[in-house]
Amino acid sequence: MGRRRLASALTLGSMMSMAVTMMAEAVPAAAQGVAPPGATACSGCHGPVAPGAAIAPLHGRPSEEIVAAMQDFRTGQRPATVMDRIAKGFTDEETRAIASWLSQQP
Amino acid sequence: MSQALTRRTILKTAAIGAAAATFSRRTAAQTPPKVVVVGGGFGGATCARELKRRGLAVTLVEASAIYTACPFSNAVLAGLRPIEAQQFKLDAVEKGGVDIAQKMATGVDPQTRRVALEDGSSLDYDRLVLSPGVDIRFDALPGYDEAAAAIMPHAWKAGEQTLLLRRQLEAMDDGGTFVMAAPGNPFRCPPGPYERASLIAHYLKTHKPRSKLLILDAKDSFSKQRLFQAAWQDFYPDMIEWVSLSTGGKVIEVDAKTKTLVTDFGRHTGDVVNVIPPQRAGRIAQVAGVADRSGWCPIDPVTFESRLQPNIHVIGDASIAGGMPKSAFSANAQGKVCAAAIASLLRGEGPTEPKLINTCYSLVAPDYGISVAGVYSPRNGVLTDVEGAGGTSPVNAPPSFRAQEAVYAEAWFQTTTSEVYG
Incomplete structure (x- = not known):
């Protein structure tokens, strides 16, 4: 890599893209994978595992269990106070992605 | 390290230095990008912690040593709860690696990307998050100052x-x-x-x-x-x-x-x-030029970046978040989405389109709770209610249902405040 070639590339545009690239190198990706749309909102109510928690913890729960619960909330099969209203906001595909991500959280 | 690599690093550094005036304040490639968050409430503290978890250098600017939470403060008025149950410190946030500047933010220069603090010092940023909550408008109602x-x-x-x-x-x-x-x-x-x-x-x-x-x-x-x-x-x-x-x-x-x-x-x-x-968006939002004539802050619904100033994001009550109400739950959810978007942007990637949730509980009596919930996604540039989802608790429900919602209200408060401050 010649000094000349690098220097000739130093237009403002390339400087800017280089700056972005260099910043990118300094930002590690999220440890537990990228959260799918909607997933991070759950922990507002569903906290970490705590004895006697009134609201069920979700992190680390089996994915299929969460998917089944969401489907039952959506159809009304499972009684709910608020989750019936929330489950209806997510498609099957979105629900599966959220459940899979939640199951991998510590 | 080889000669070539060293030379390249030097050249890169020089390039960034030359570009600093027009593009970035950054001079060293290995320093993680710097994010400043103003406001240590539900939105700001959540966002700061989430940014830190994503490996970014974060400074949280909050003038108060103790944050007094609004949700459940009506129970304090009714003598059902001590004010201490509403009060939180930023110790755990700091322990998690977020720098805390316990000072008032007094100014923002979007050109130089710098936040001015009350003591004359300043903080440089690559991205700024404003979560200033509301200010009471003492100019809006004659006689009410x-x-x-x-x-x-x-x-x-x-x-x-x-x-x-x-x-x-x-x-x-x-x-x-x-x-x-x-x-x-x-x-x-x-x-x-x-x-x-x-x-x-x-x-x-x-x-x-x-x-x-x-x-x-x-x-x-x-x-x-x-x-x-x-x-x-x-x-x-x-x-x-x-x-x-x-x-x-x-x-x-x-x-x-x-x-x-x-x-x-x-x-x-x-x-x-x-x-x-x-009310209107907190003062720093007005100073930074991110509030419009309504007094609130228009934002991009994917990144929460201001529509008025680049590199400044606004979350929580101060933002115009479409269908999302100005609530602690919304601010918490927005803080997480905004942190993810900022991390993506700083990696040079496009942020993914988010979906957000809000749930607000209200107590009508100590053992009688009701709620409203919503799911939101960006549509035509605005956070919009997902059709068929959300709504309020049923009008006809037995006392056991209301009692359960009162329990969930308290459980939500405990979970959220421990996520934000615990």
Whole structure:
């Protein structure tokens, strides 16, 4: 890599893209994978595992269990106070992605 | 390290240095990008922690050592909860690696990407998050200034104002009148005035049963209205009177000396008067130029980046978040989405389109809770309710259902505050 070639590339545009690239190198990706749309909102109510928690913890729960619960909330099969209203906001595909991500959280 | 690599690093560094004036303040490639968050409430503290978890260098600017949470502060007014249950420190946030600047942010220069602090120091940023909550508009309601708020508290920012209103209620005689002025939309915590009326009615019914409660409203409808009004019939018949906008409820002037609220149709004097005035985004948002003429901050619904200033994101009550109400739950959810978007942007990637949730509980009585929920996604540049989802608790539900929602309300508060501050 010649000094000349690098220097000739130093237009403002390339400087800017280089700056972005260099910043990118300094930002590690999220440890537990990228959260799918909607997933991070759950922990507002569903906290970490705590004895006697009134609201069920979700992190680390089996994915299929969460998917089944969401489907039952959506159809009304499972009684709910608020989750019936929330489950209806997510498609099957979105629900599966959220459940899979939640199951991998510590 | 080889010669070539060293040379390249030097050249890269030189390039960035040369570009600094127009593009970035960054001079060293290995330093993680710097994010400054202003505001240590539900939105800001959540966002700061989430950014830190993503490997970014984060400074949280918050002037107060203790944050007093608004959700459940109506229970403090009713004597059901000590104010200490509402108070949180940023110690755990700091322990997690977030730098805390316990100072007031006084200015923002979007060109040089610098936040000025009250002591004359400053903080440079690659991305700035403003989560300043609301400011009370002391210019909006004639007669209602800061001096008037010491006589007729707003108690719409929890803390001293909450305690002041509580003391006034305690001092009120049985048979007295409590009068509330409720604001027009938009404002912090849409169901809040009606939860407050409910819990104060609970206090009065228990301790001063001959008292009355009057709500003068600048609106014709309000959040969870059917649920509140049905419960008022059951719990507090003949105690709460609600006067809507179209029946002359809008307060247009106040007189603190006589504790009087003036409407187009008459004057209402109370023994205890609570004025919930119009609000706007917190001061730093106005200073930074991210608030529009409405006083609130238009944002991109994917990244929460300001529509008015690049590299500045606005979350929580200060933002115009479409269908999402100004609530602690919303601010917490937005803080996480905004942090993810900023991390993506700083990696040079496009952020993924988010989906957000809000759930707001209100207490009508200690063991009677109701809720409103919503799911939101960006549509035509605005966070919009996902059709078919959300809504309020059912109108006809057994007491066990209401009791369960009251339990969930408290559980939500404990979970969220431990996620944000624990």
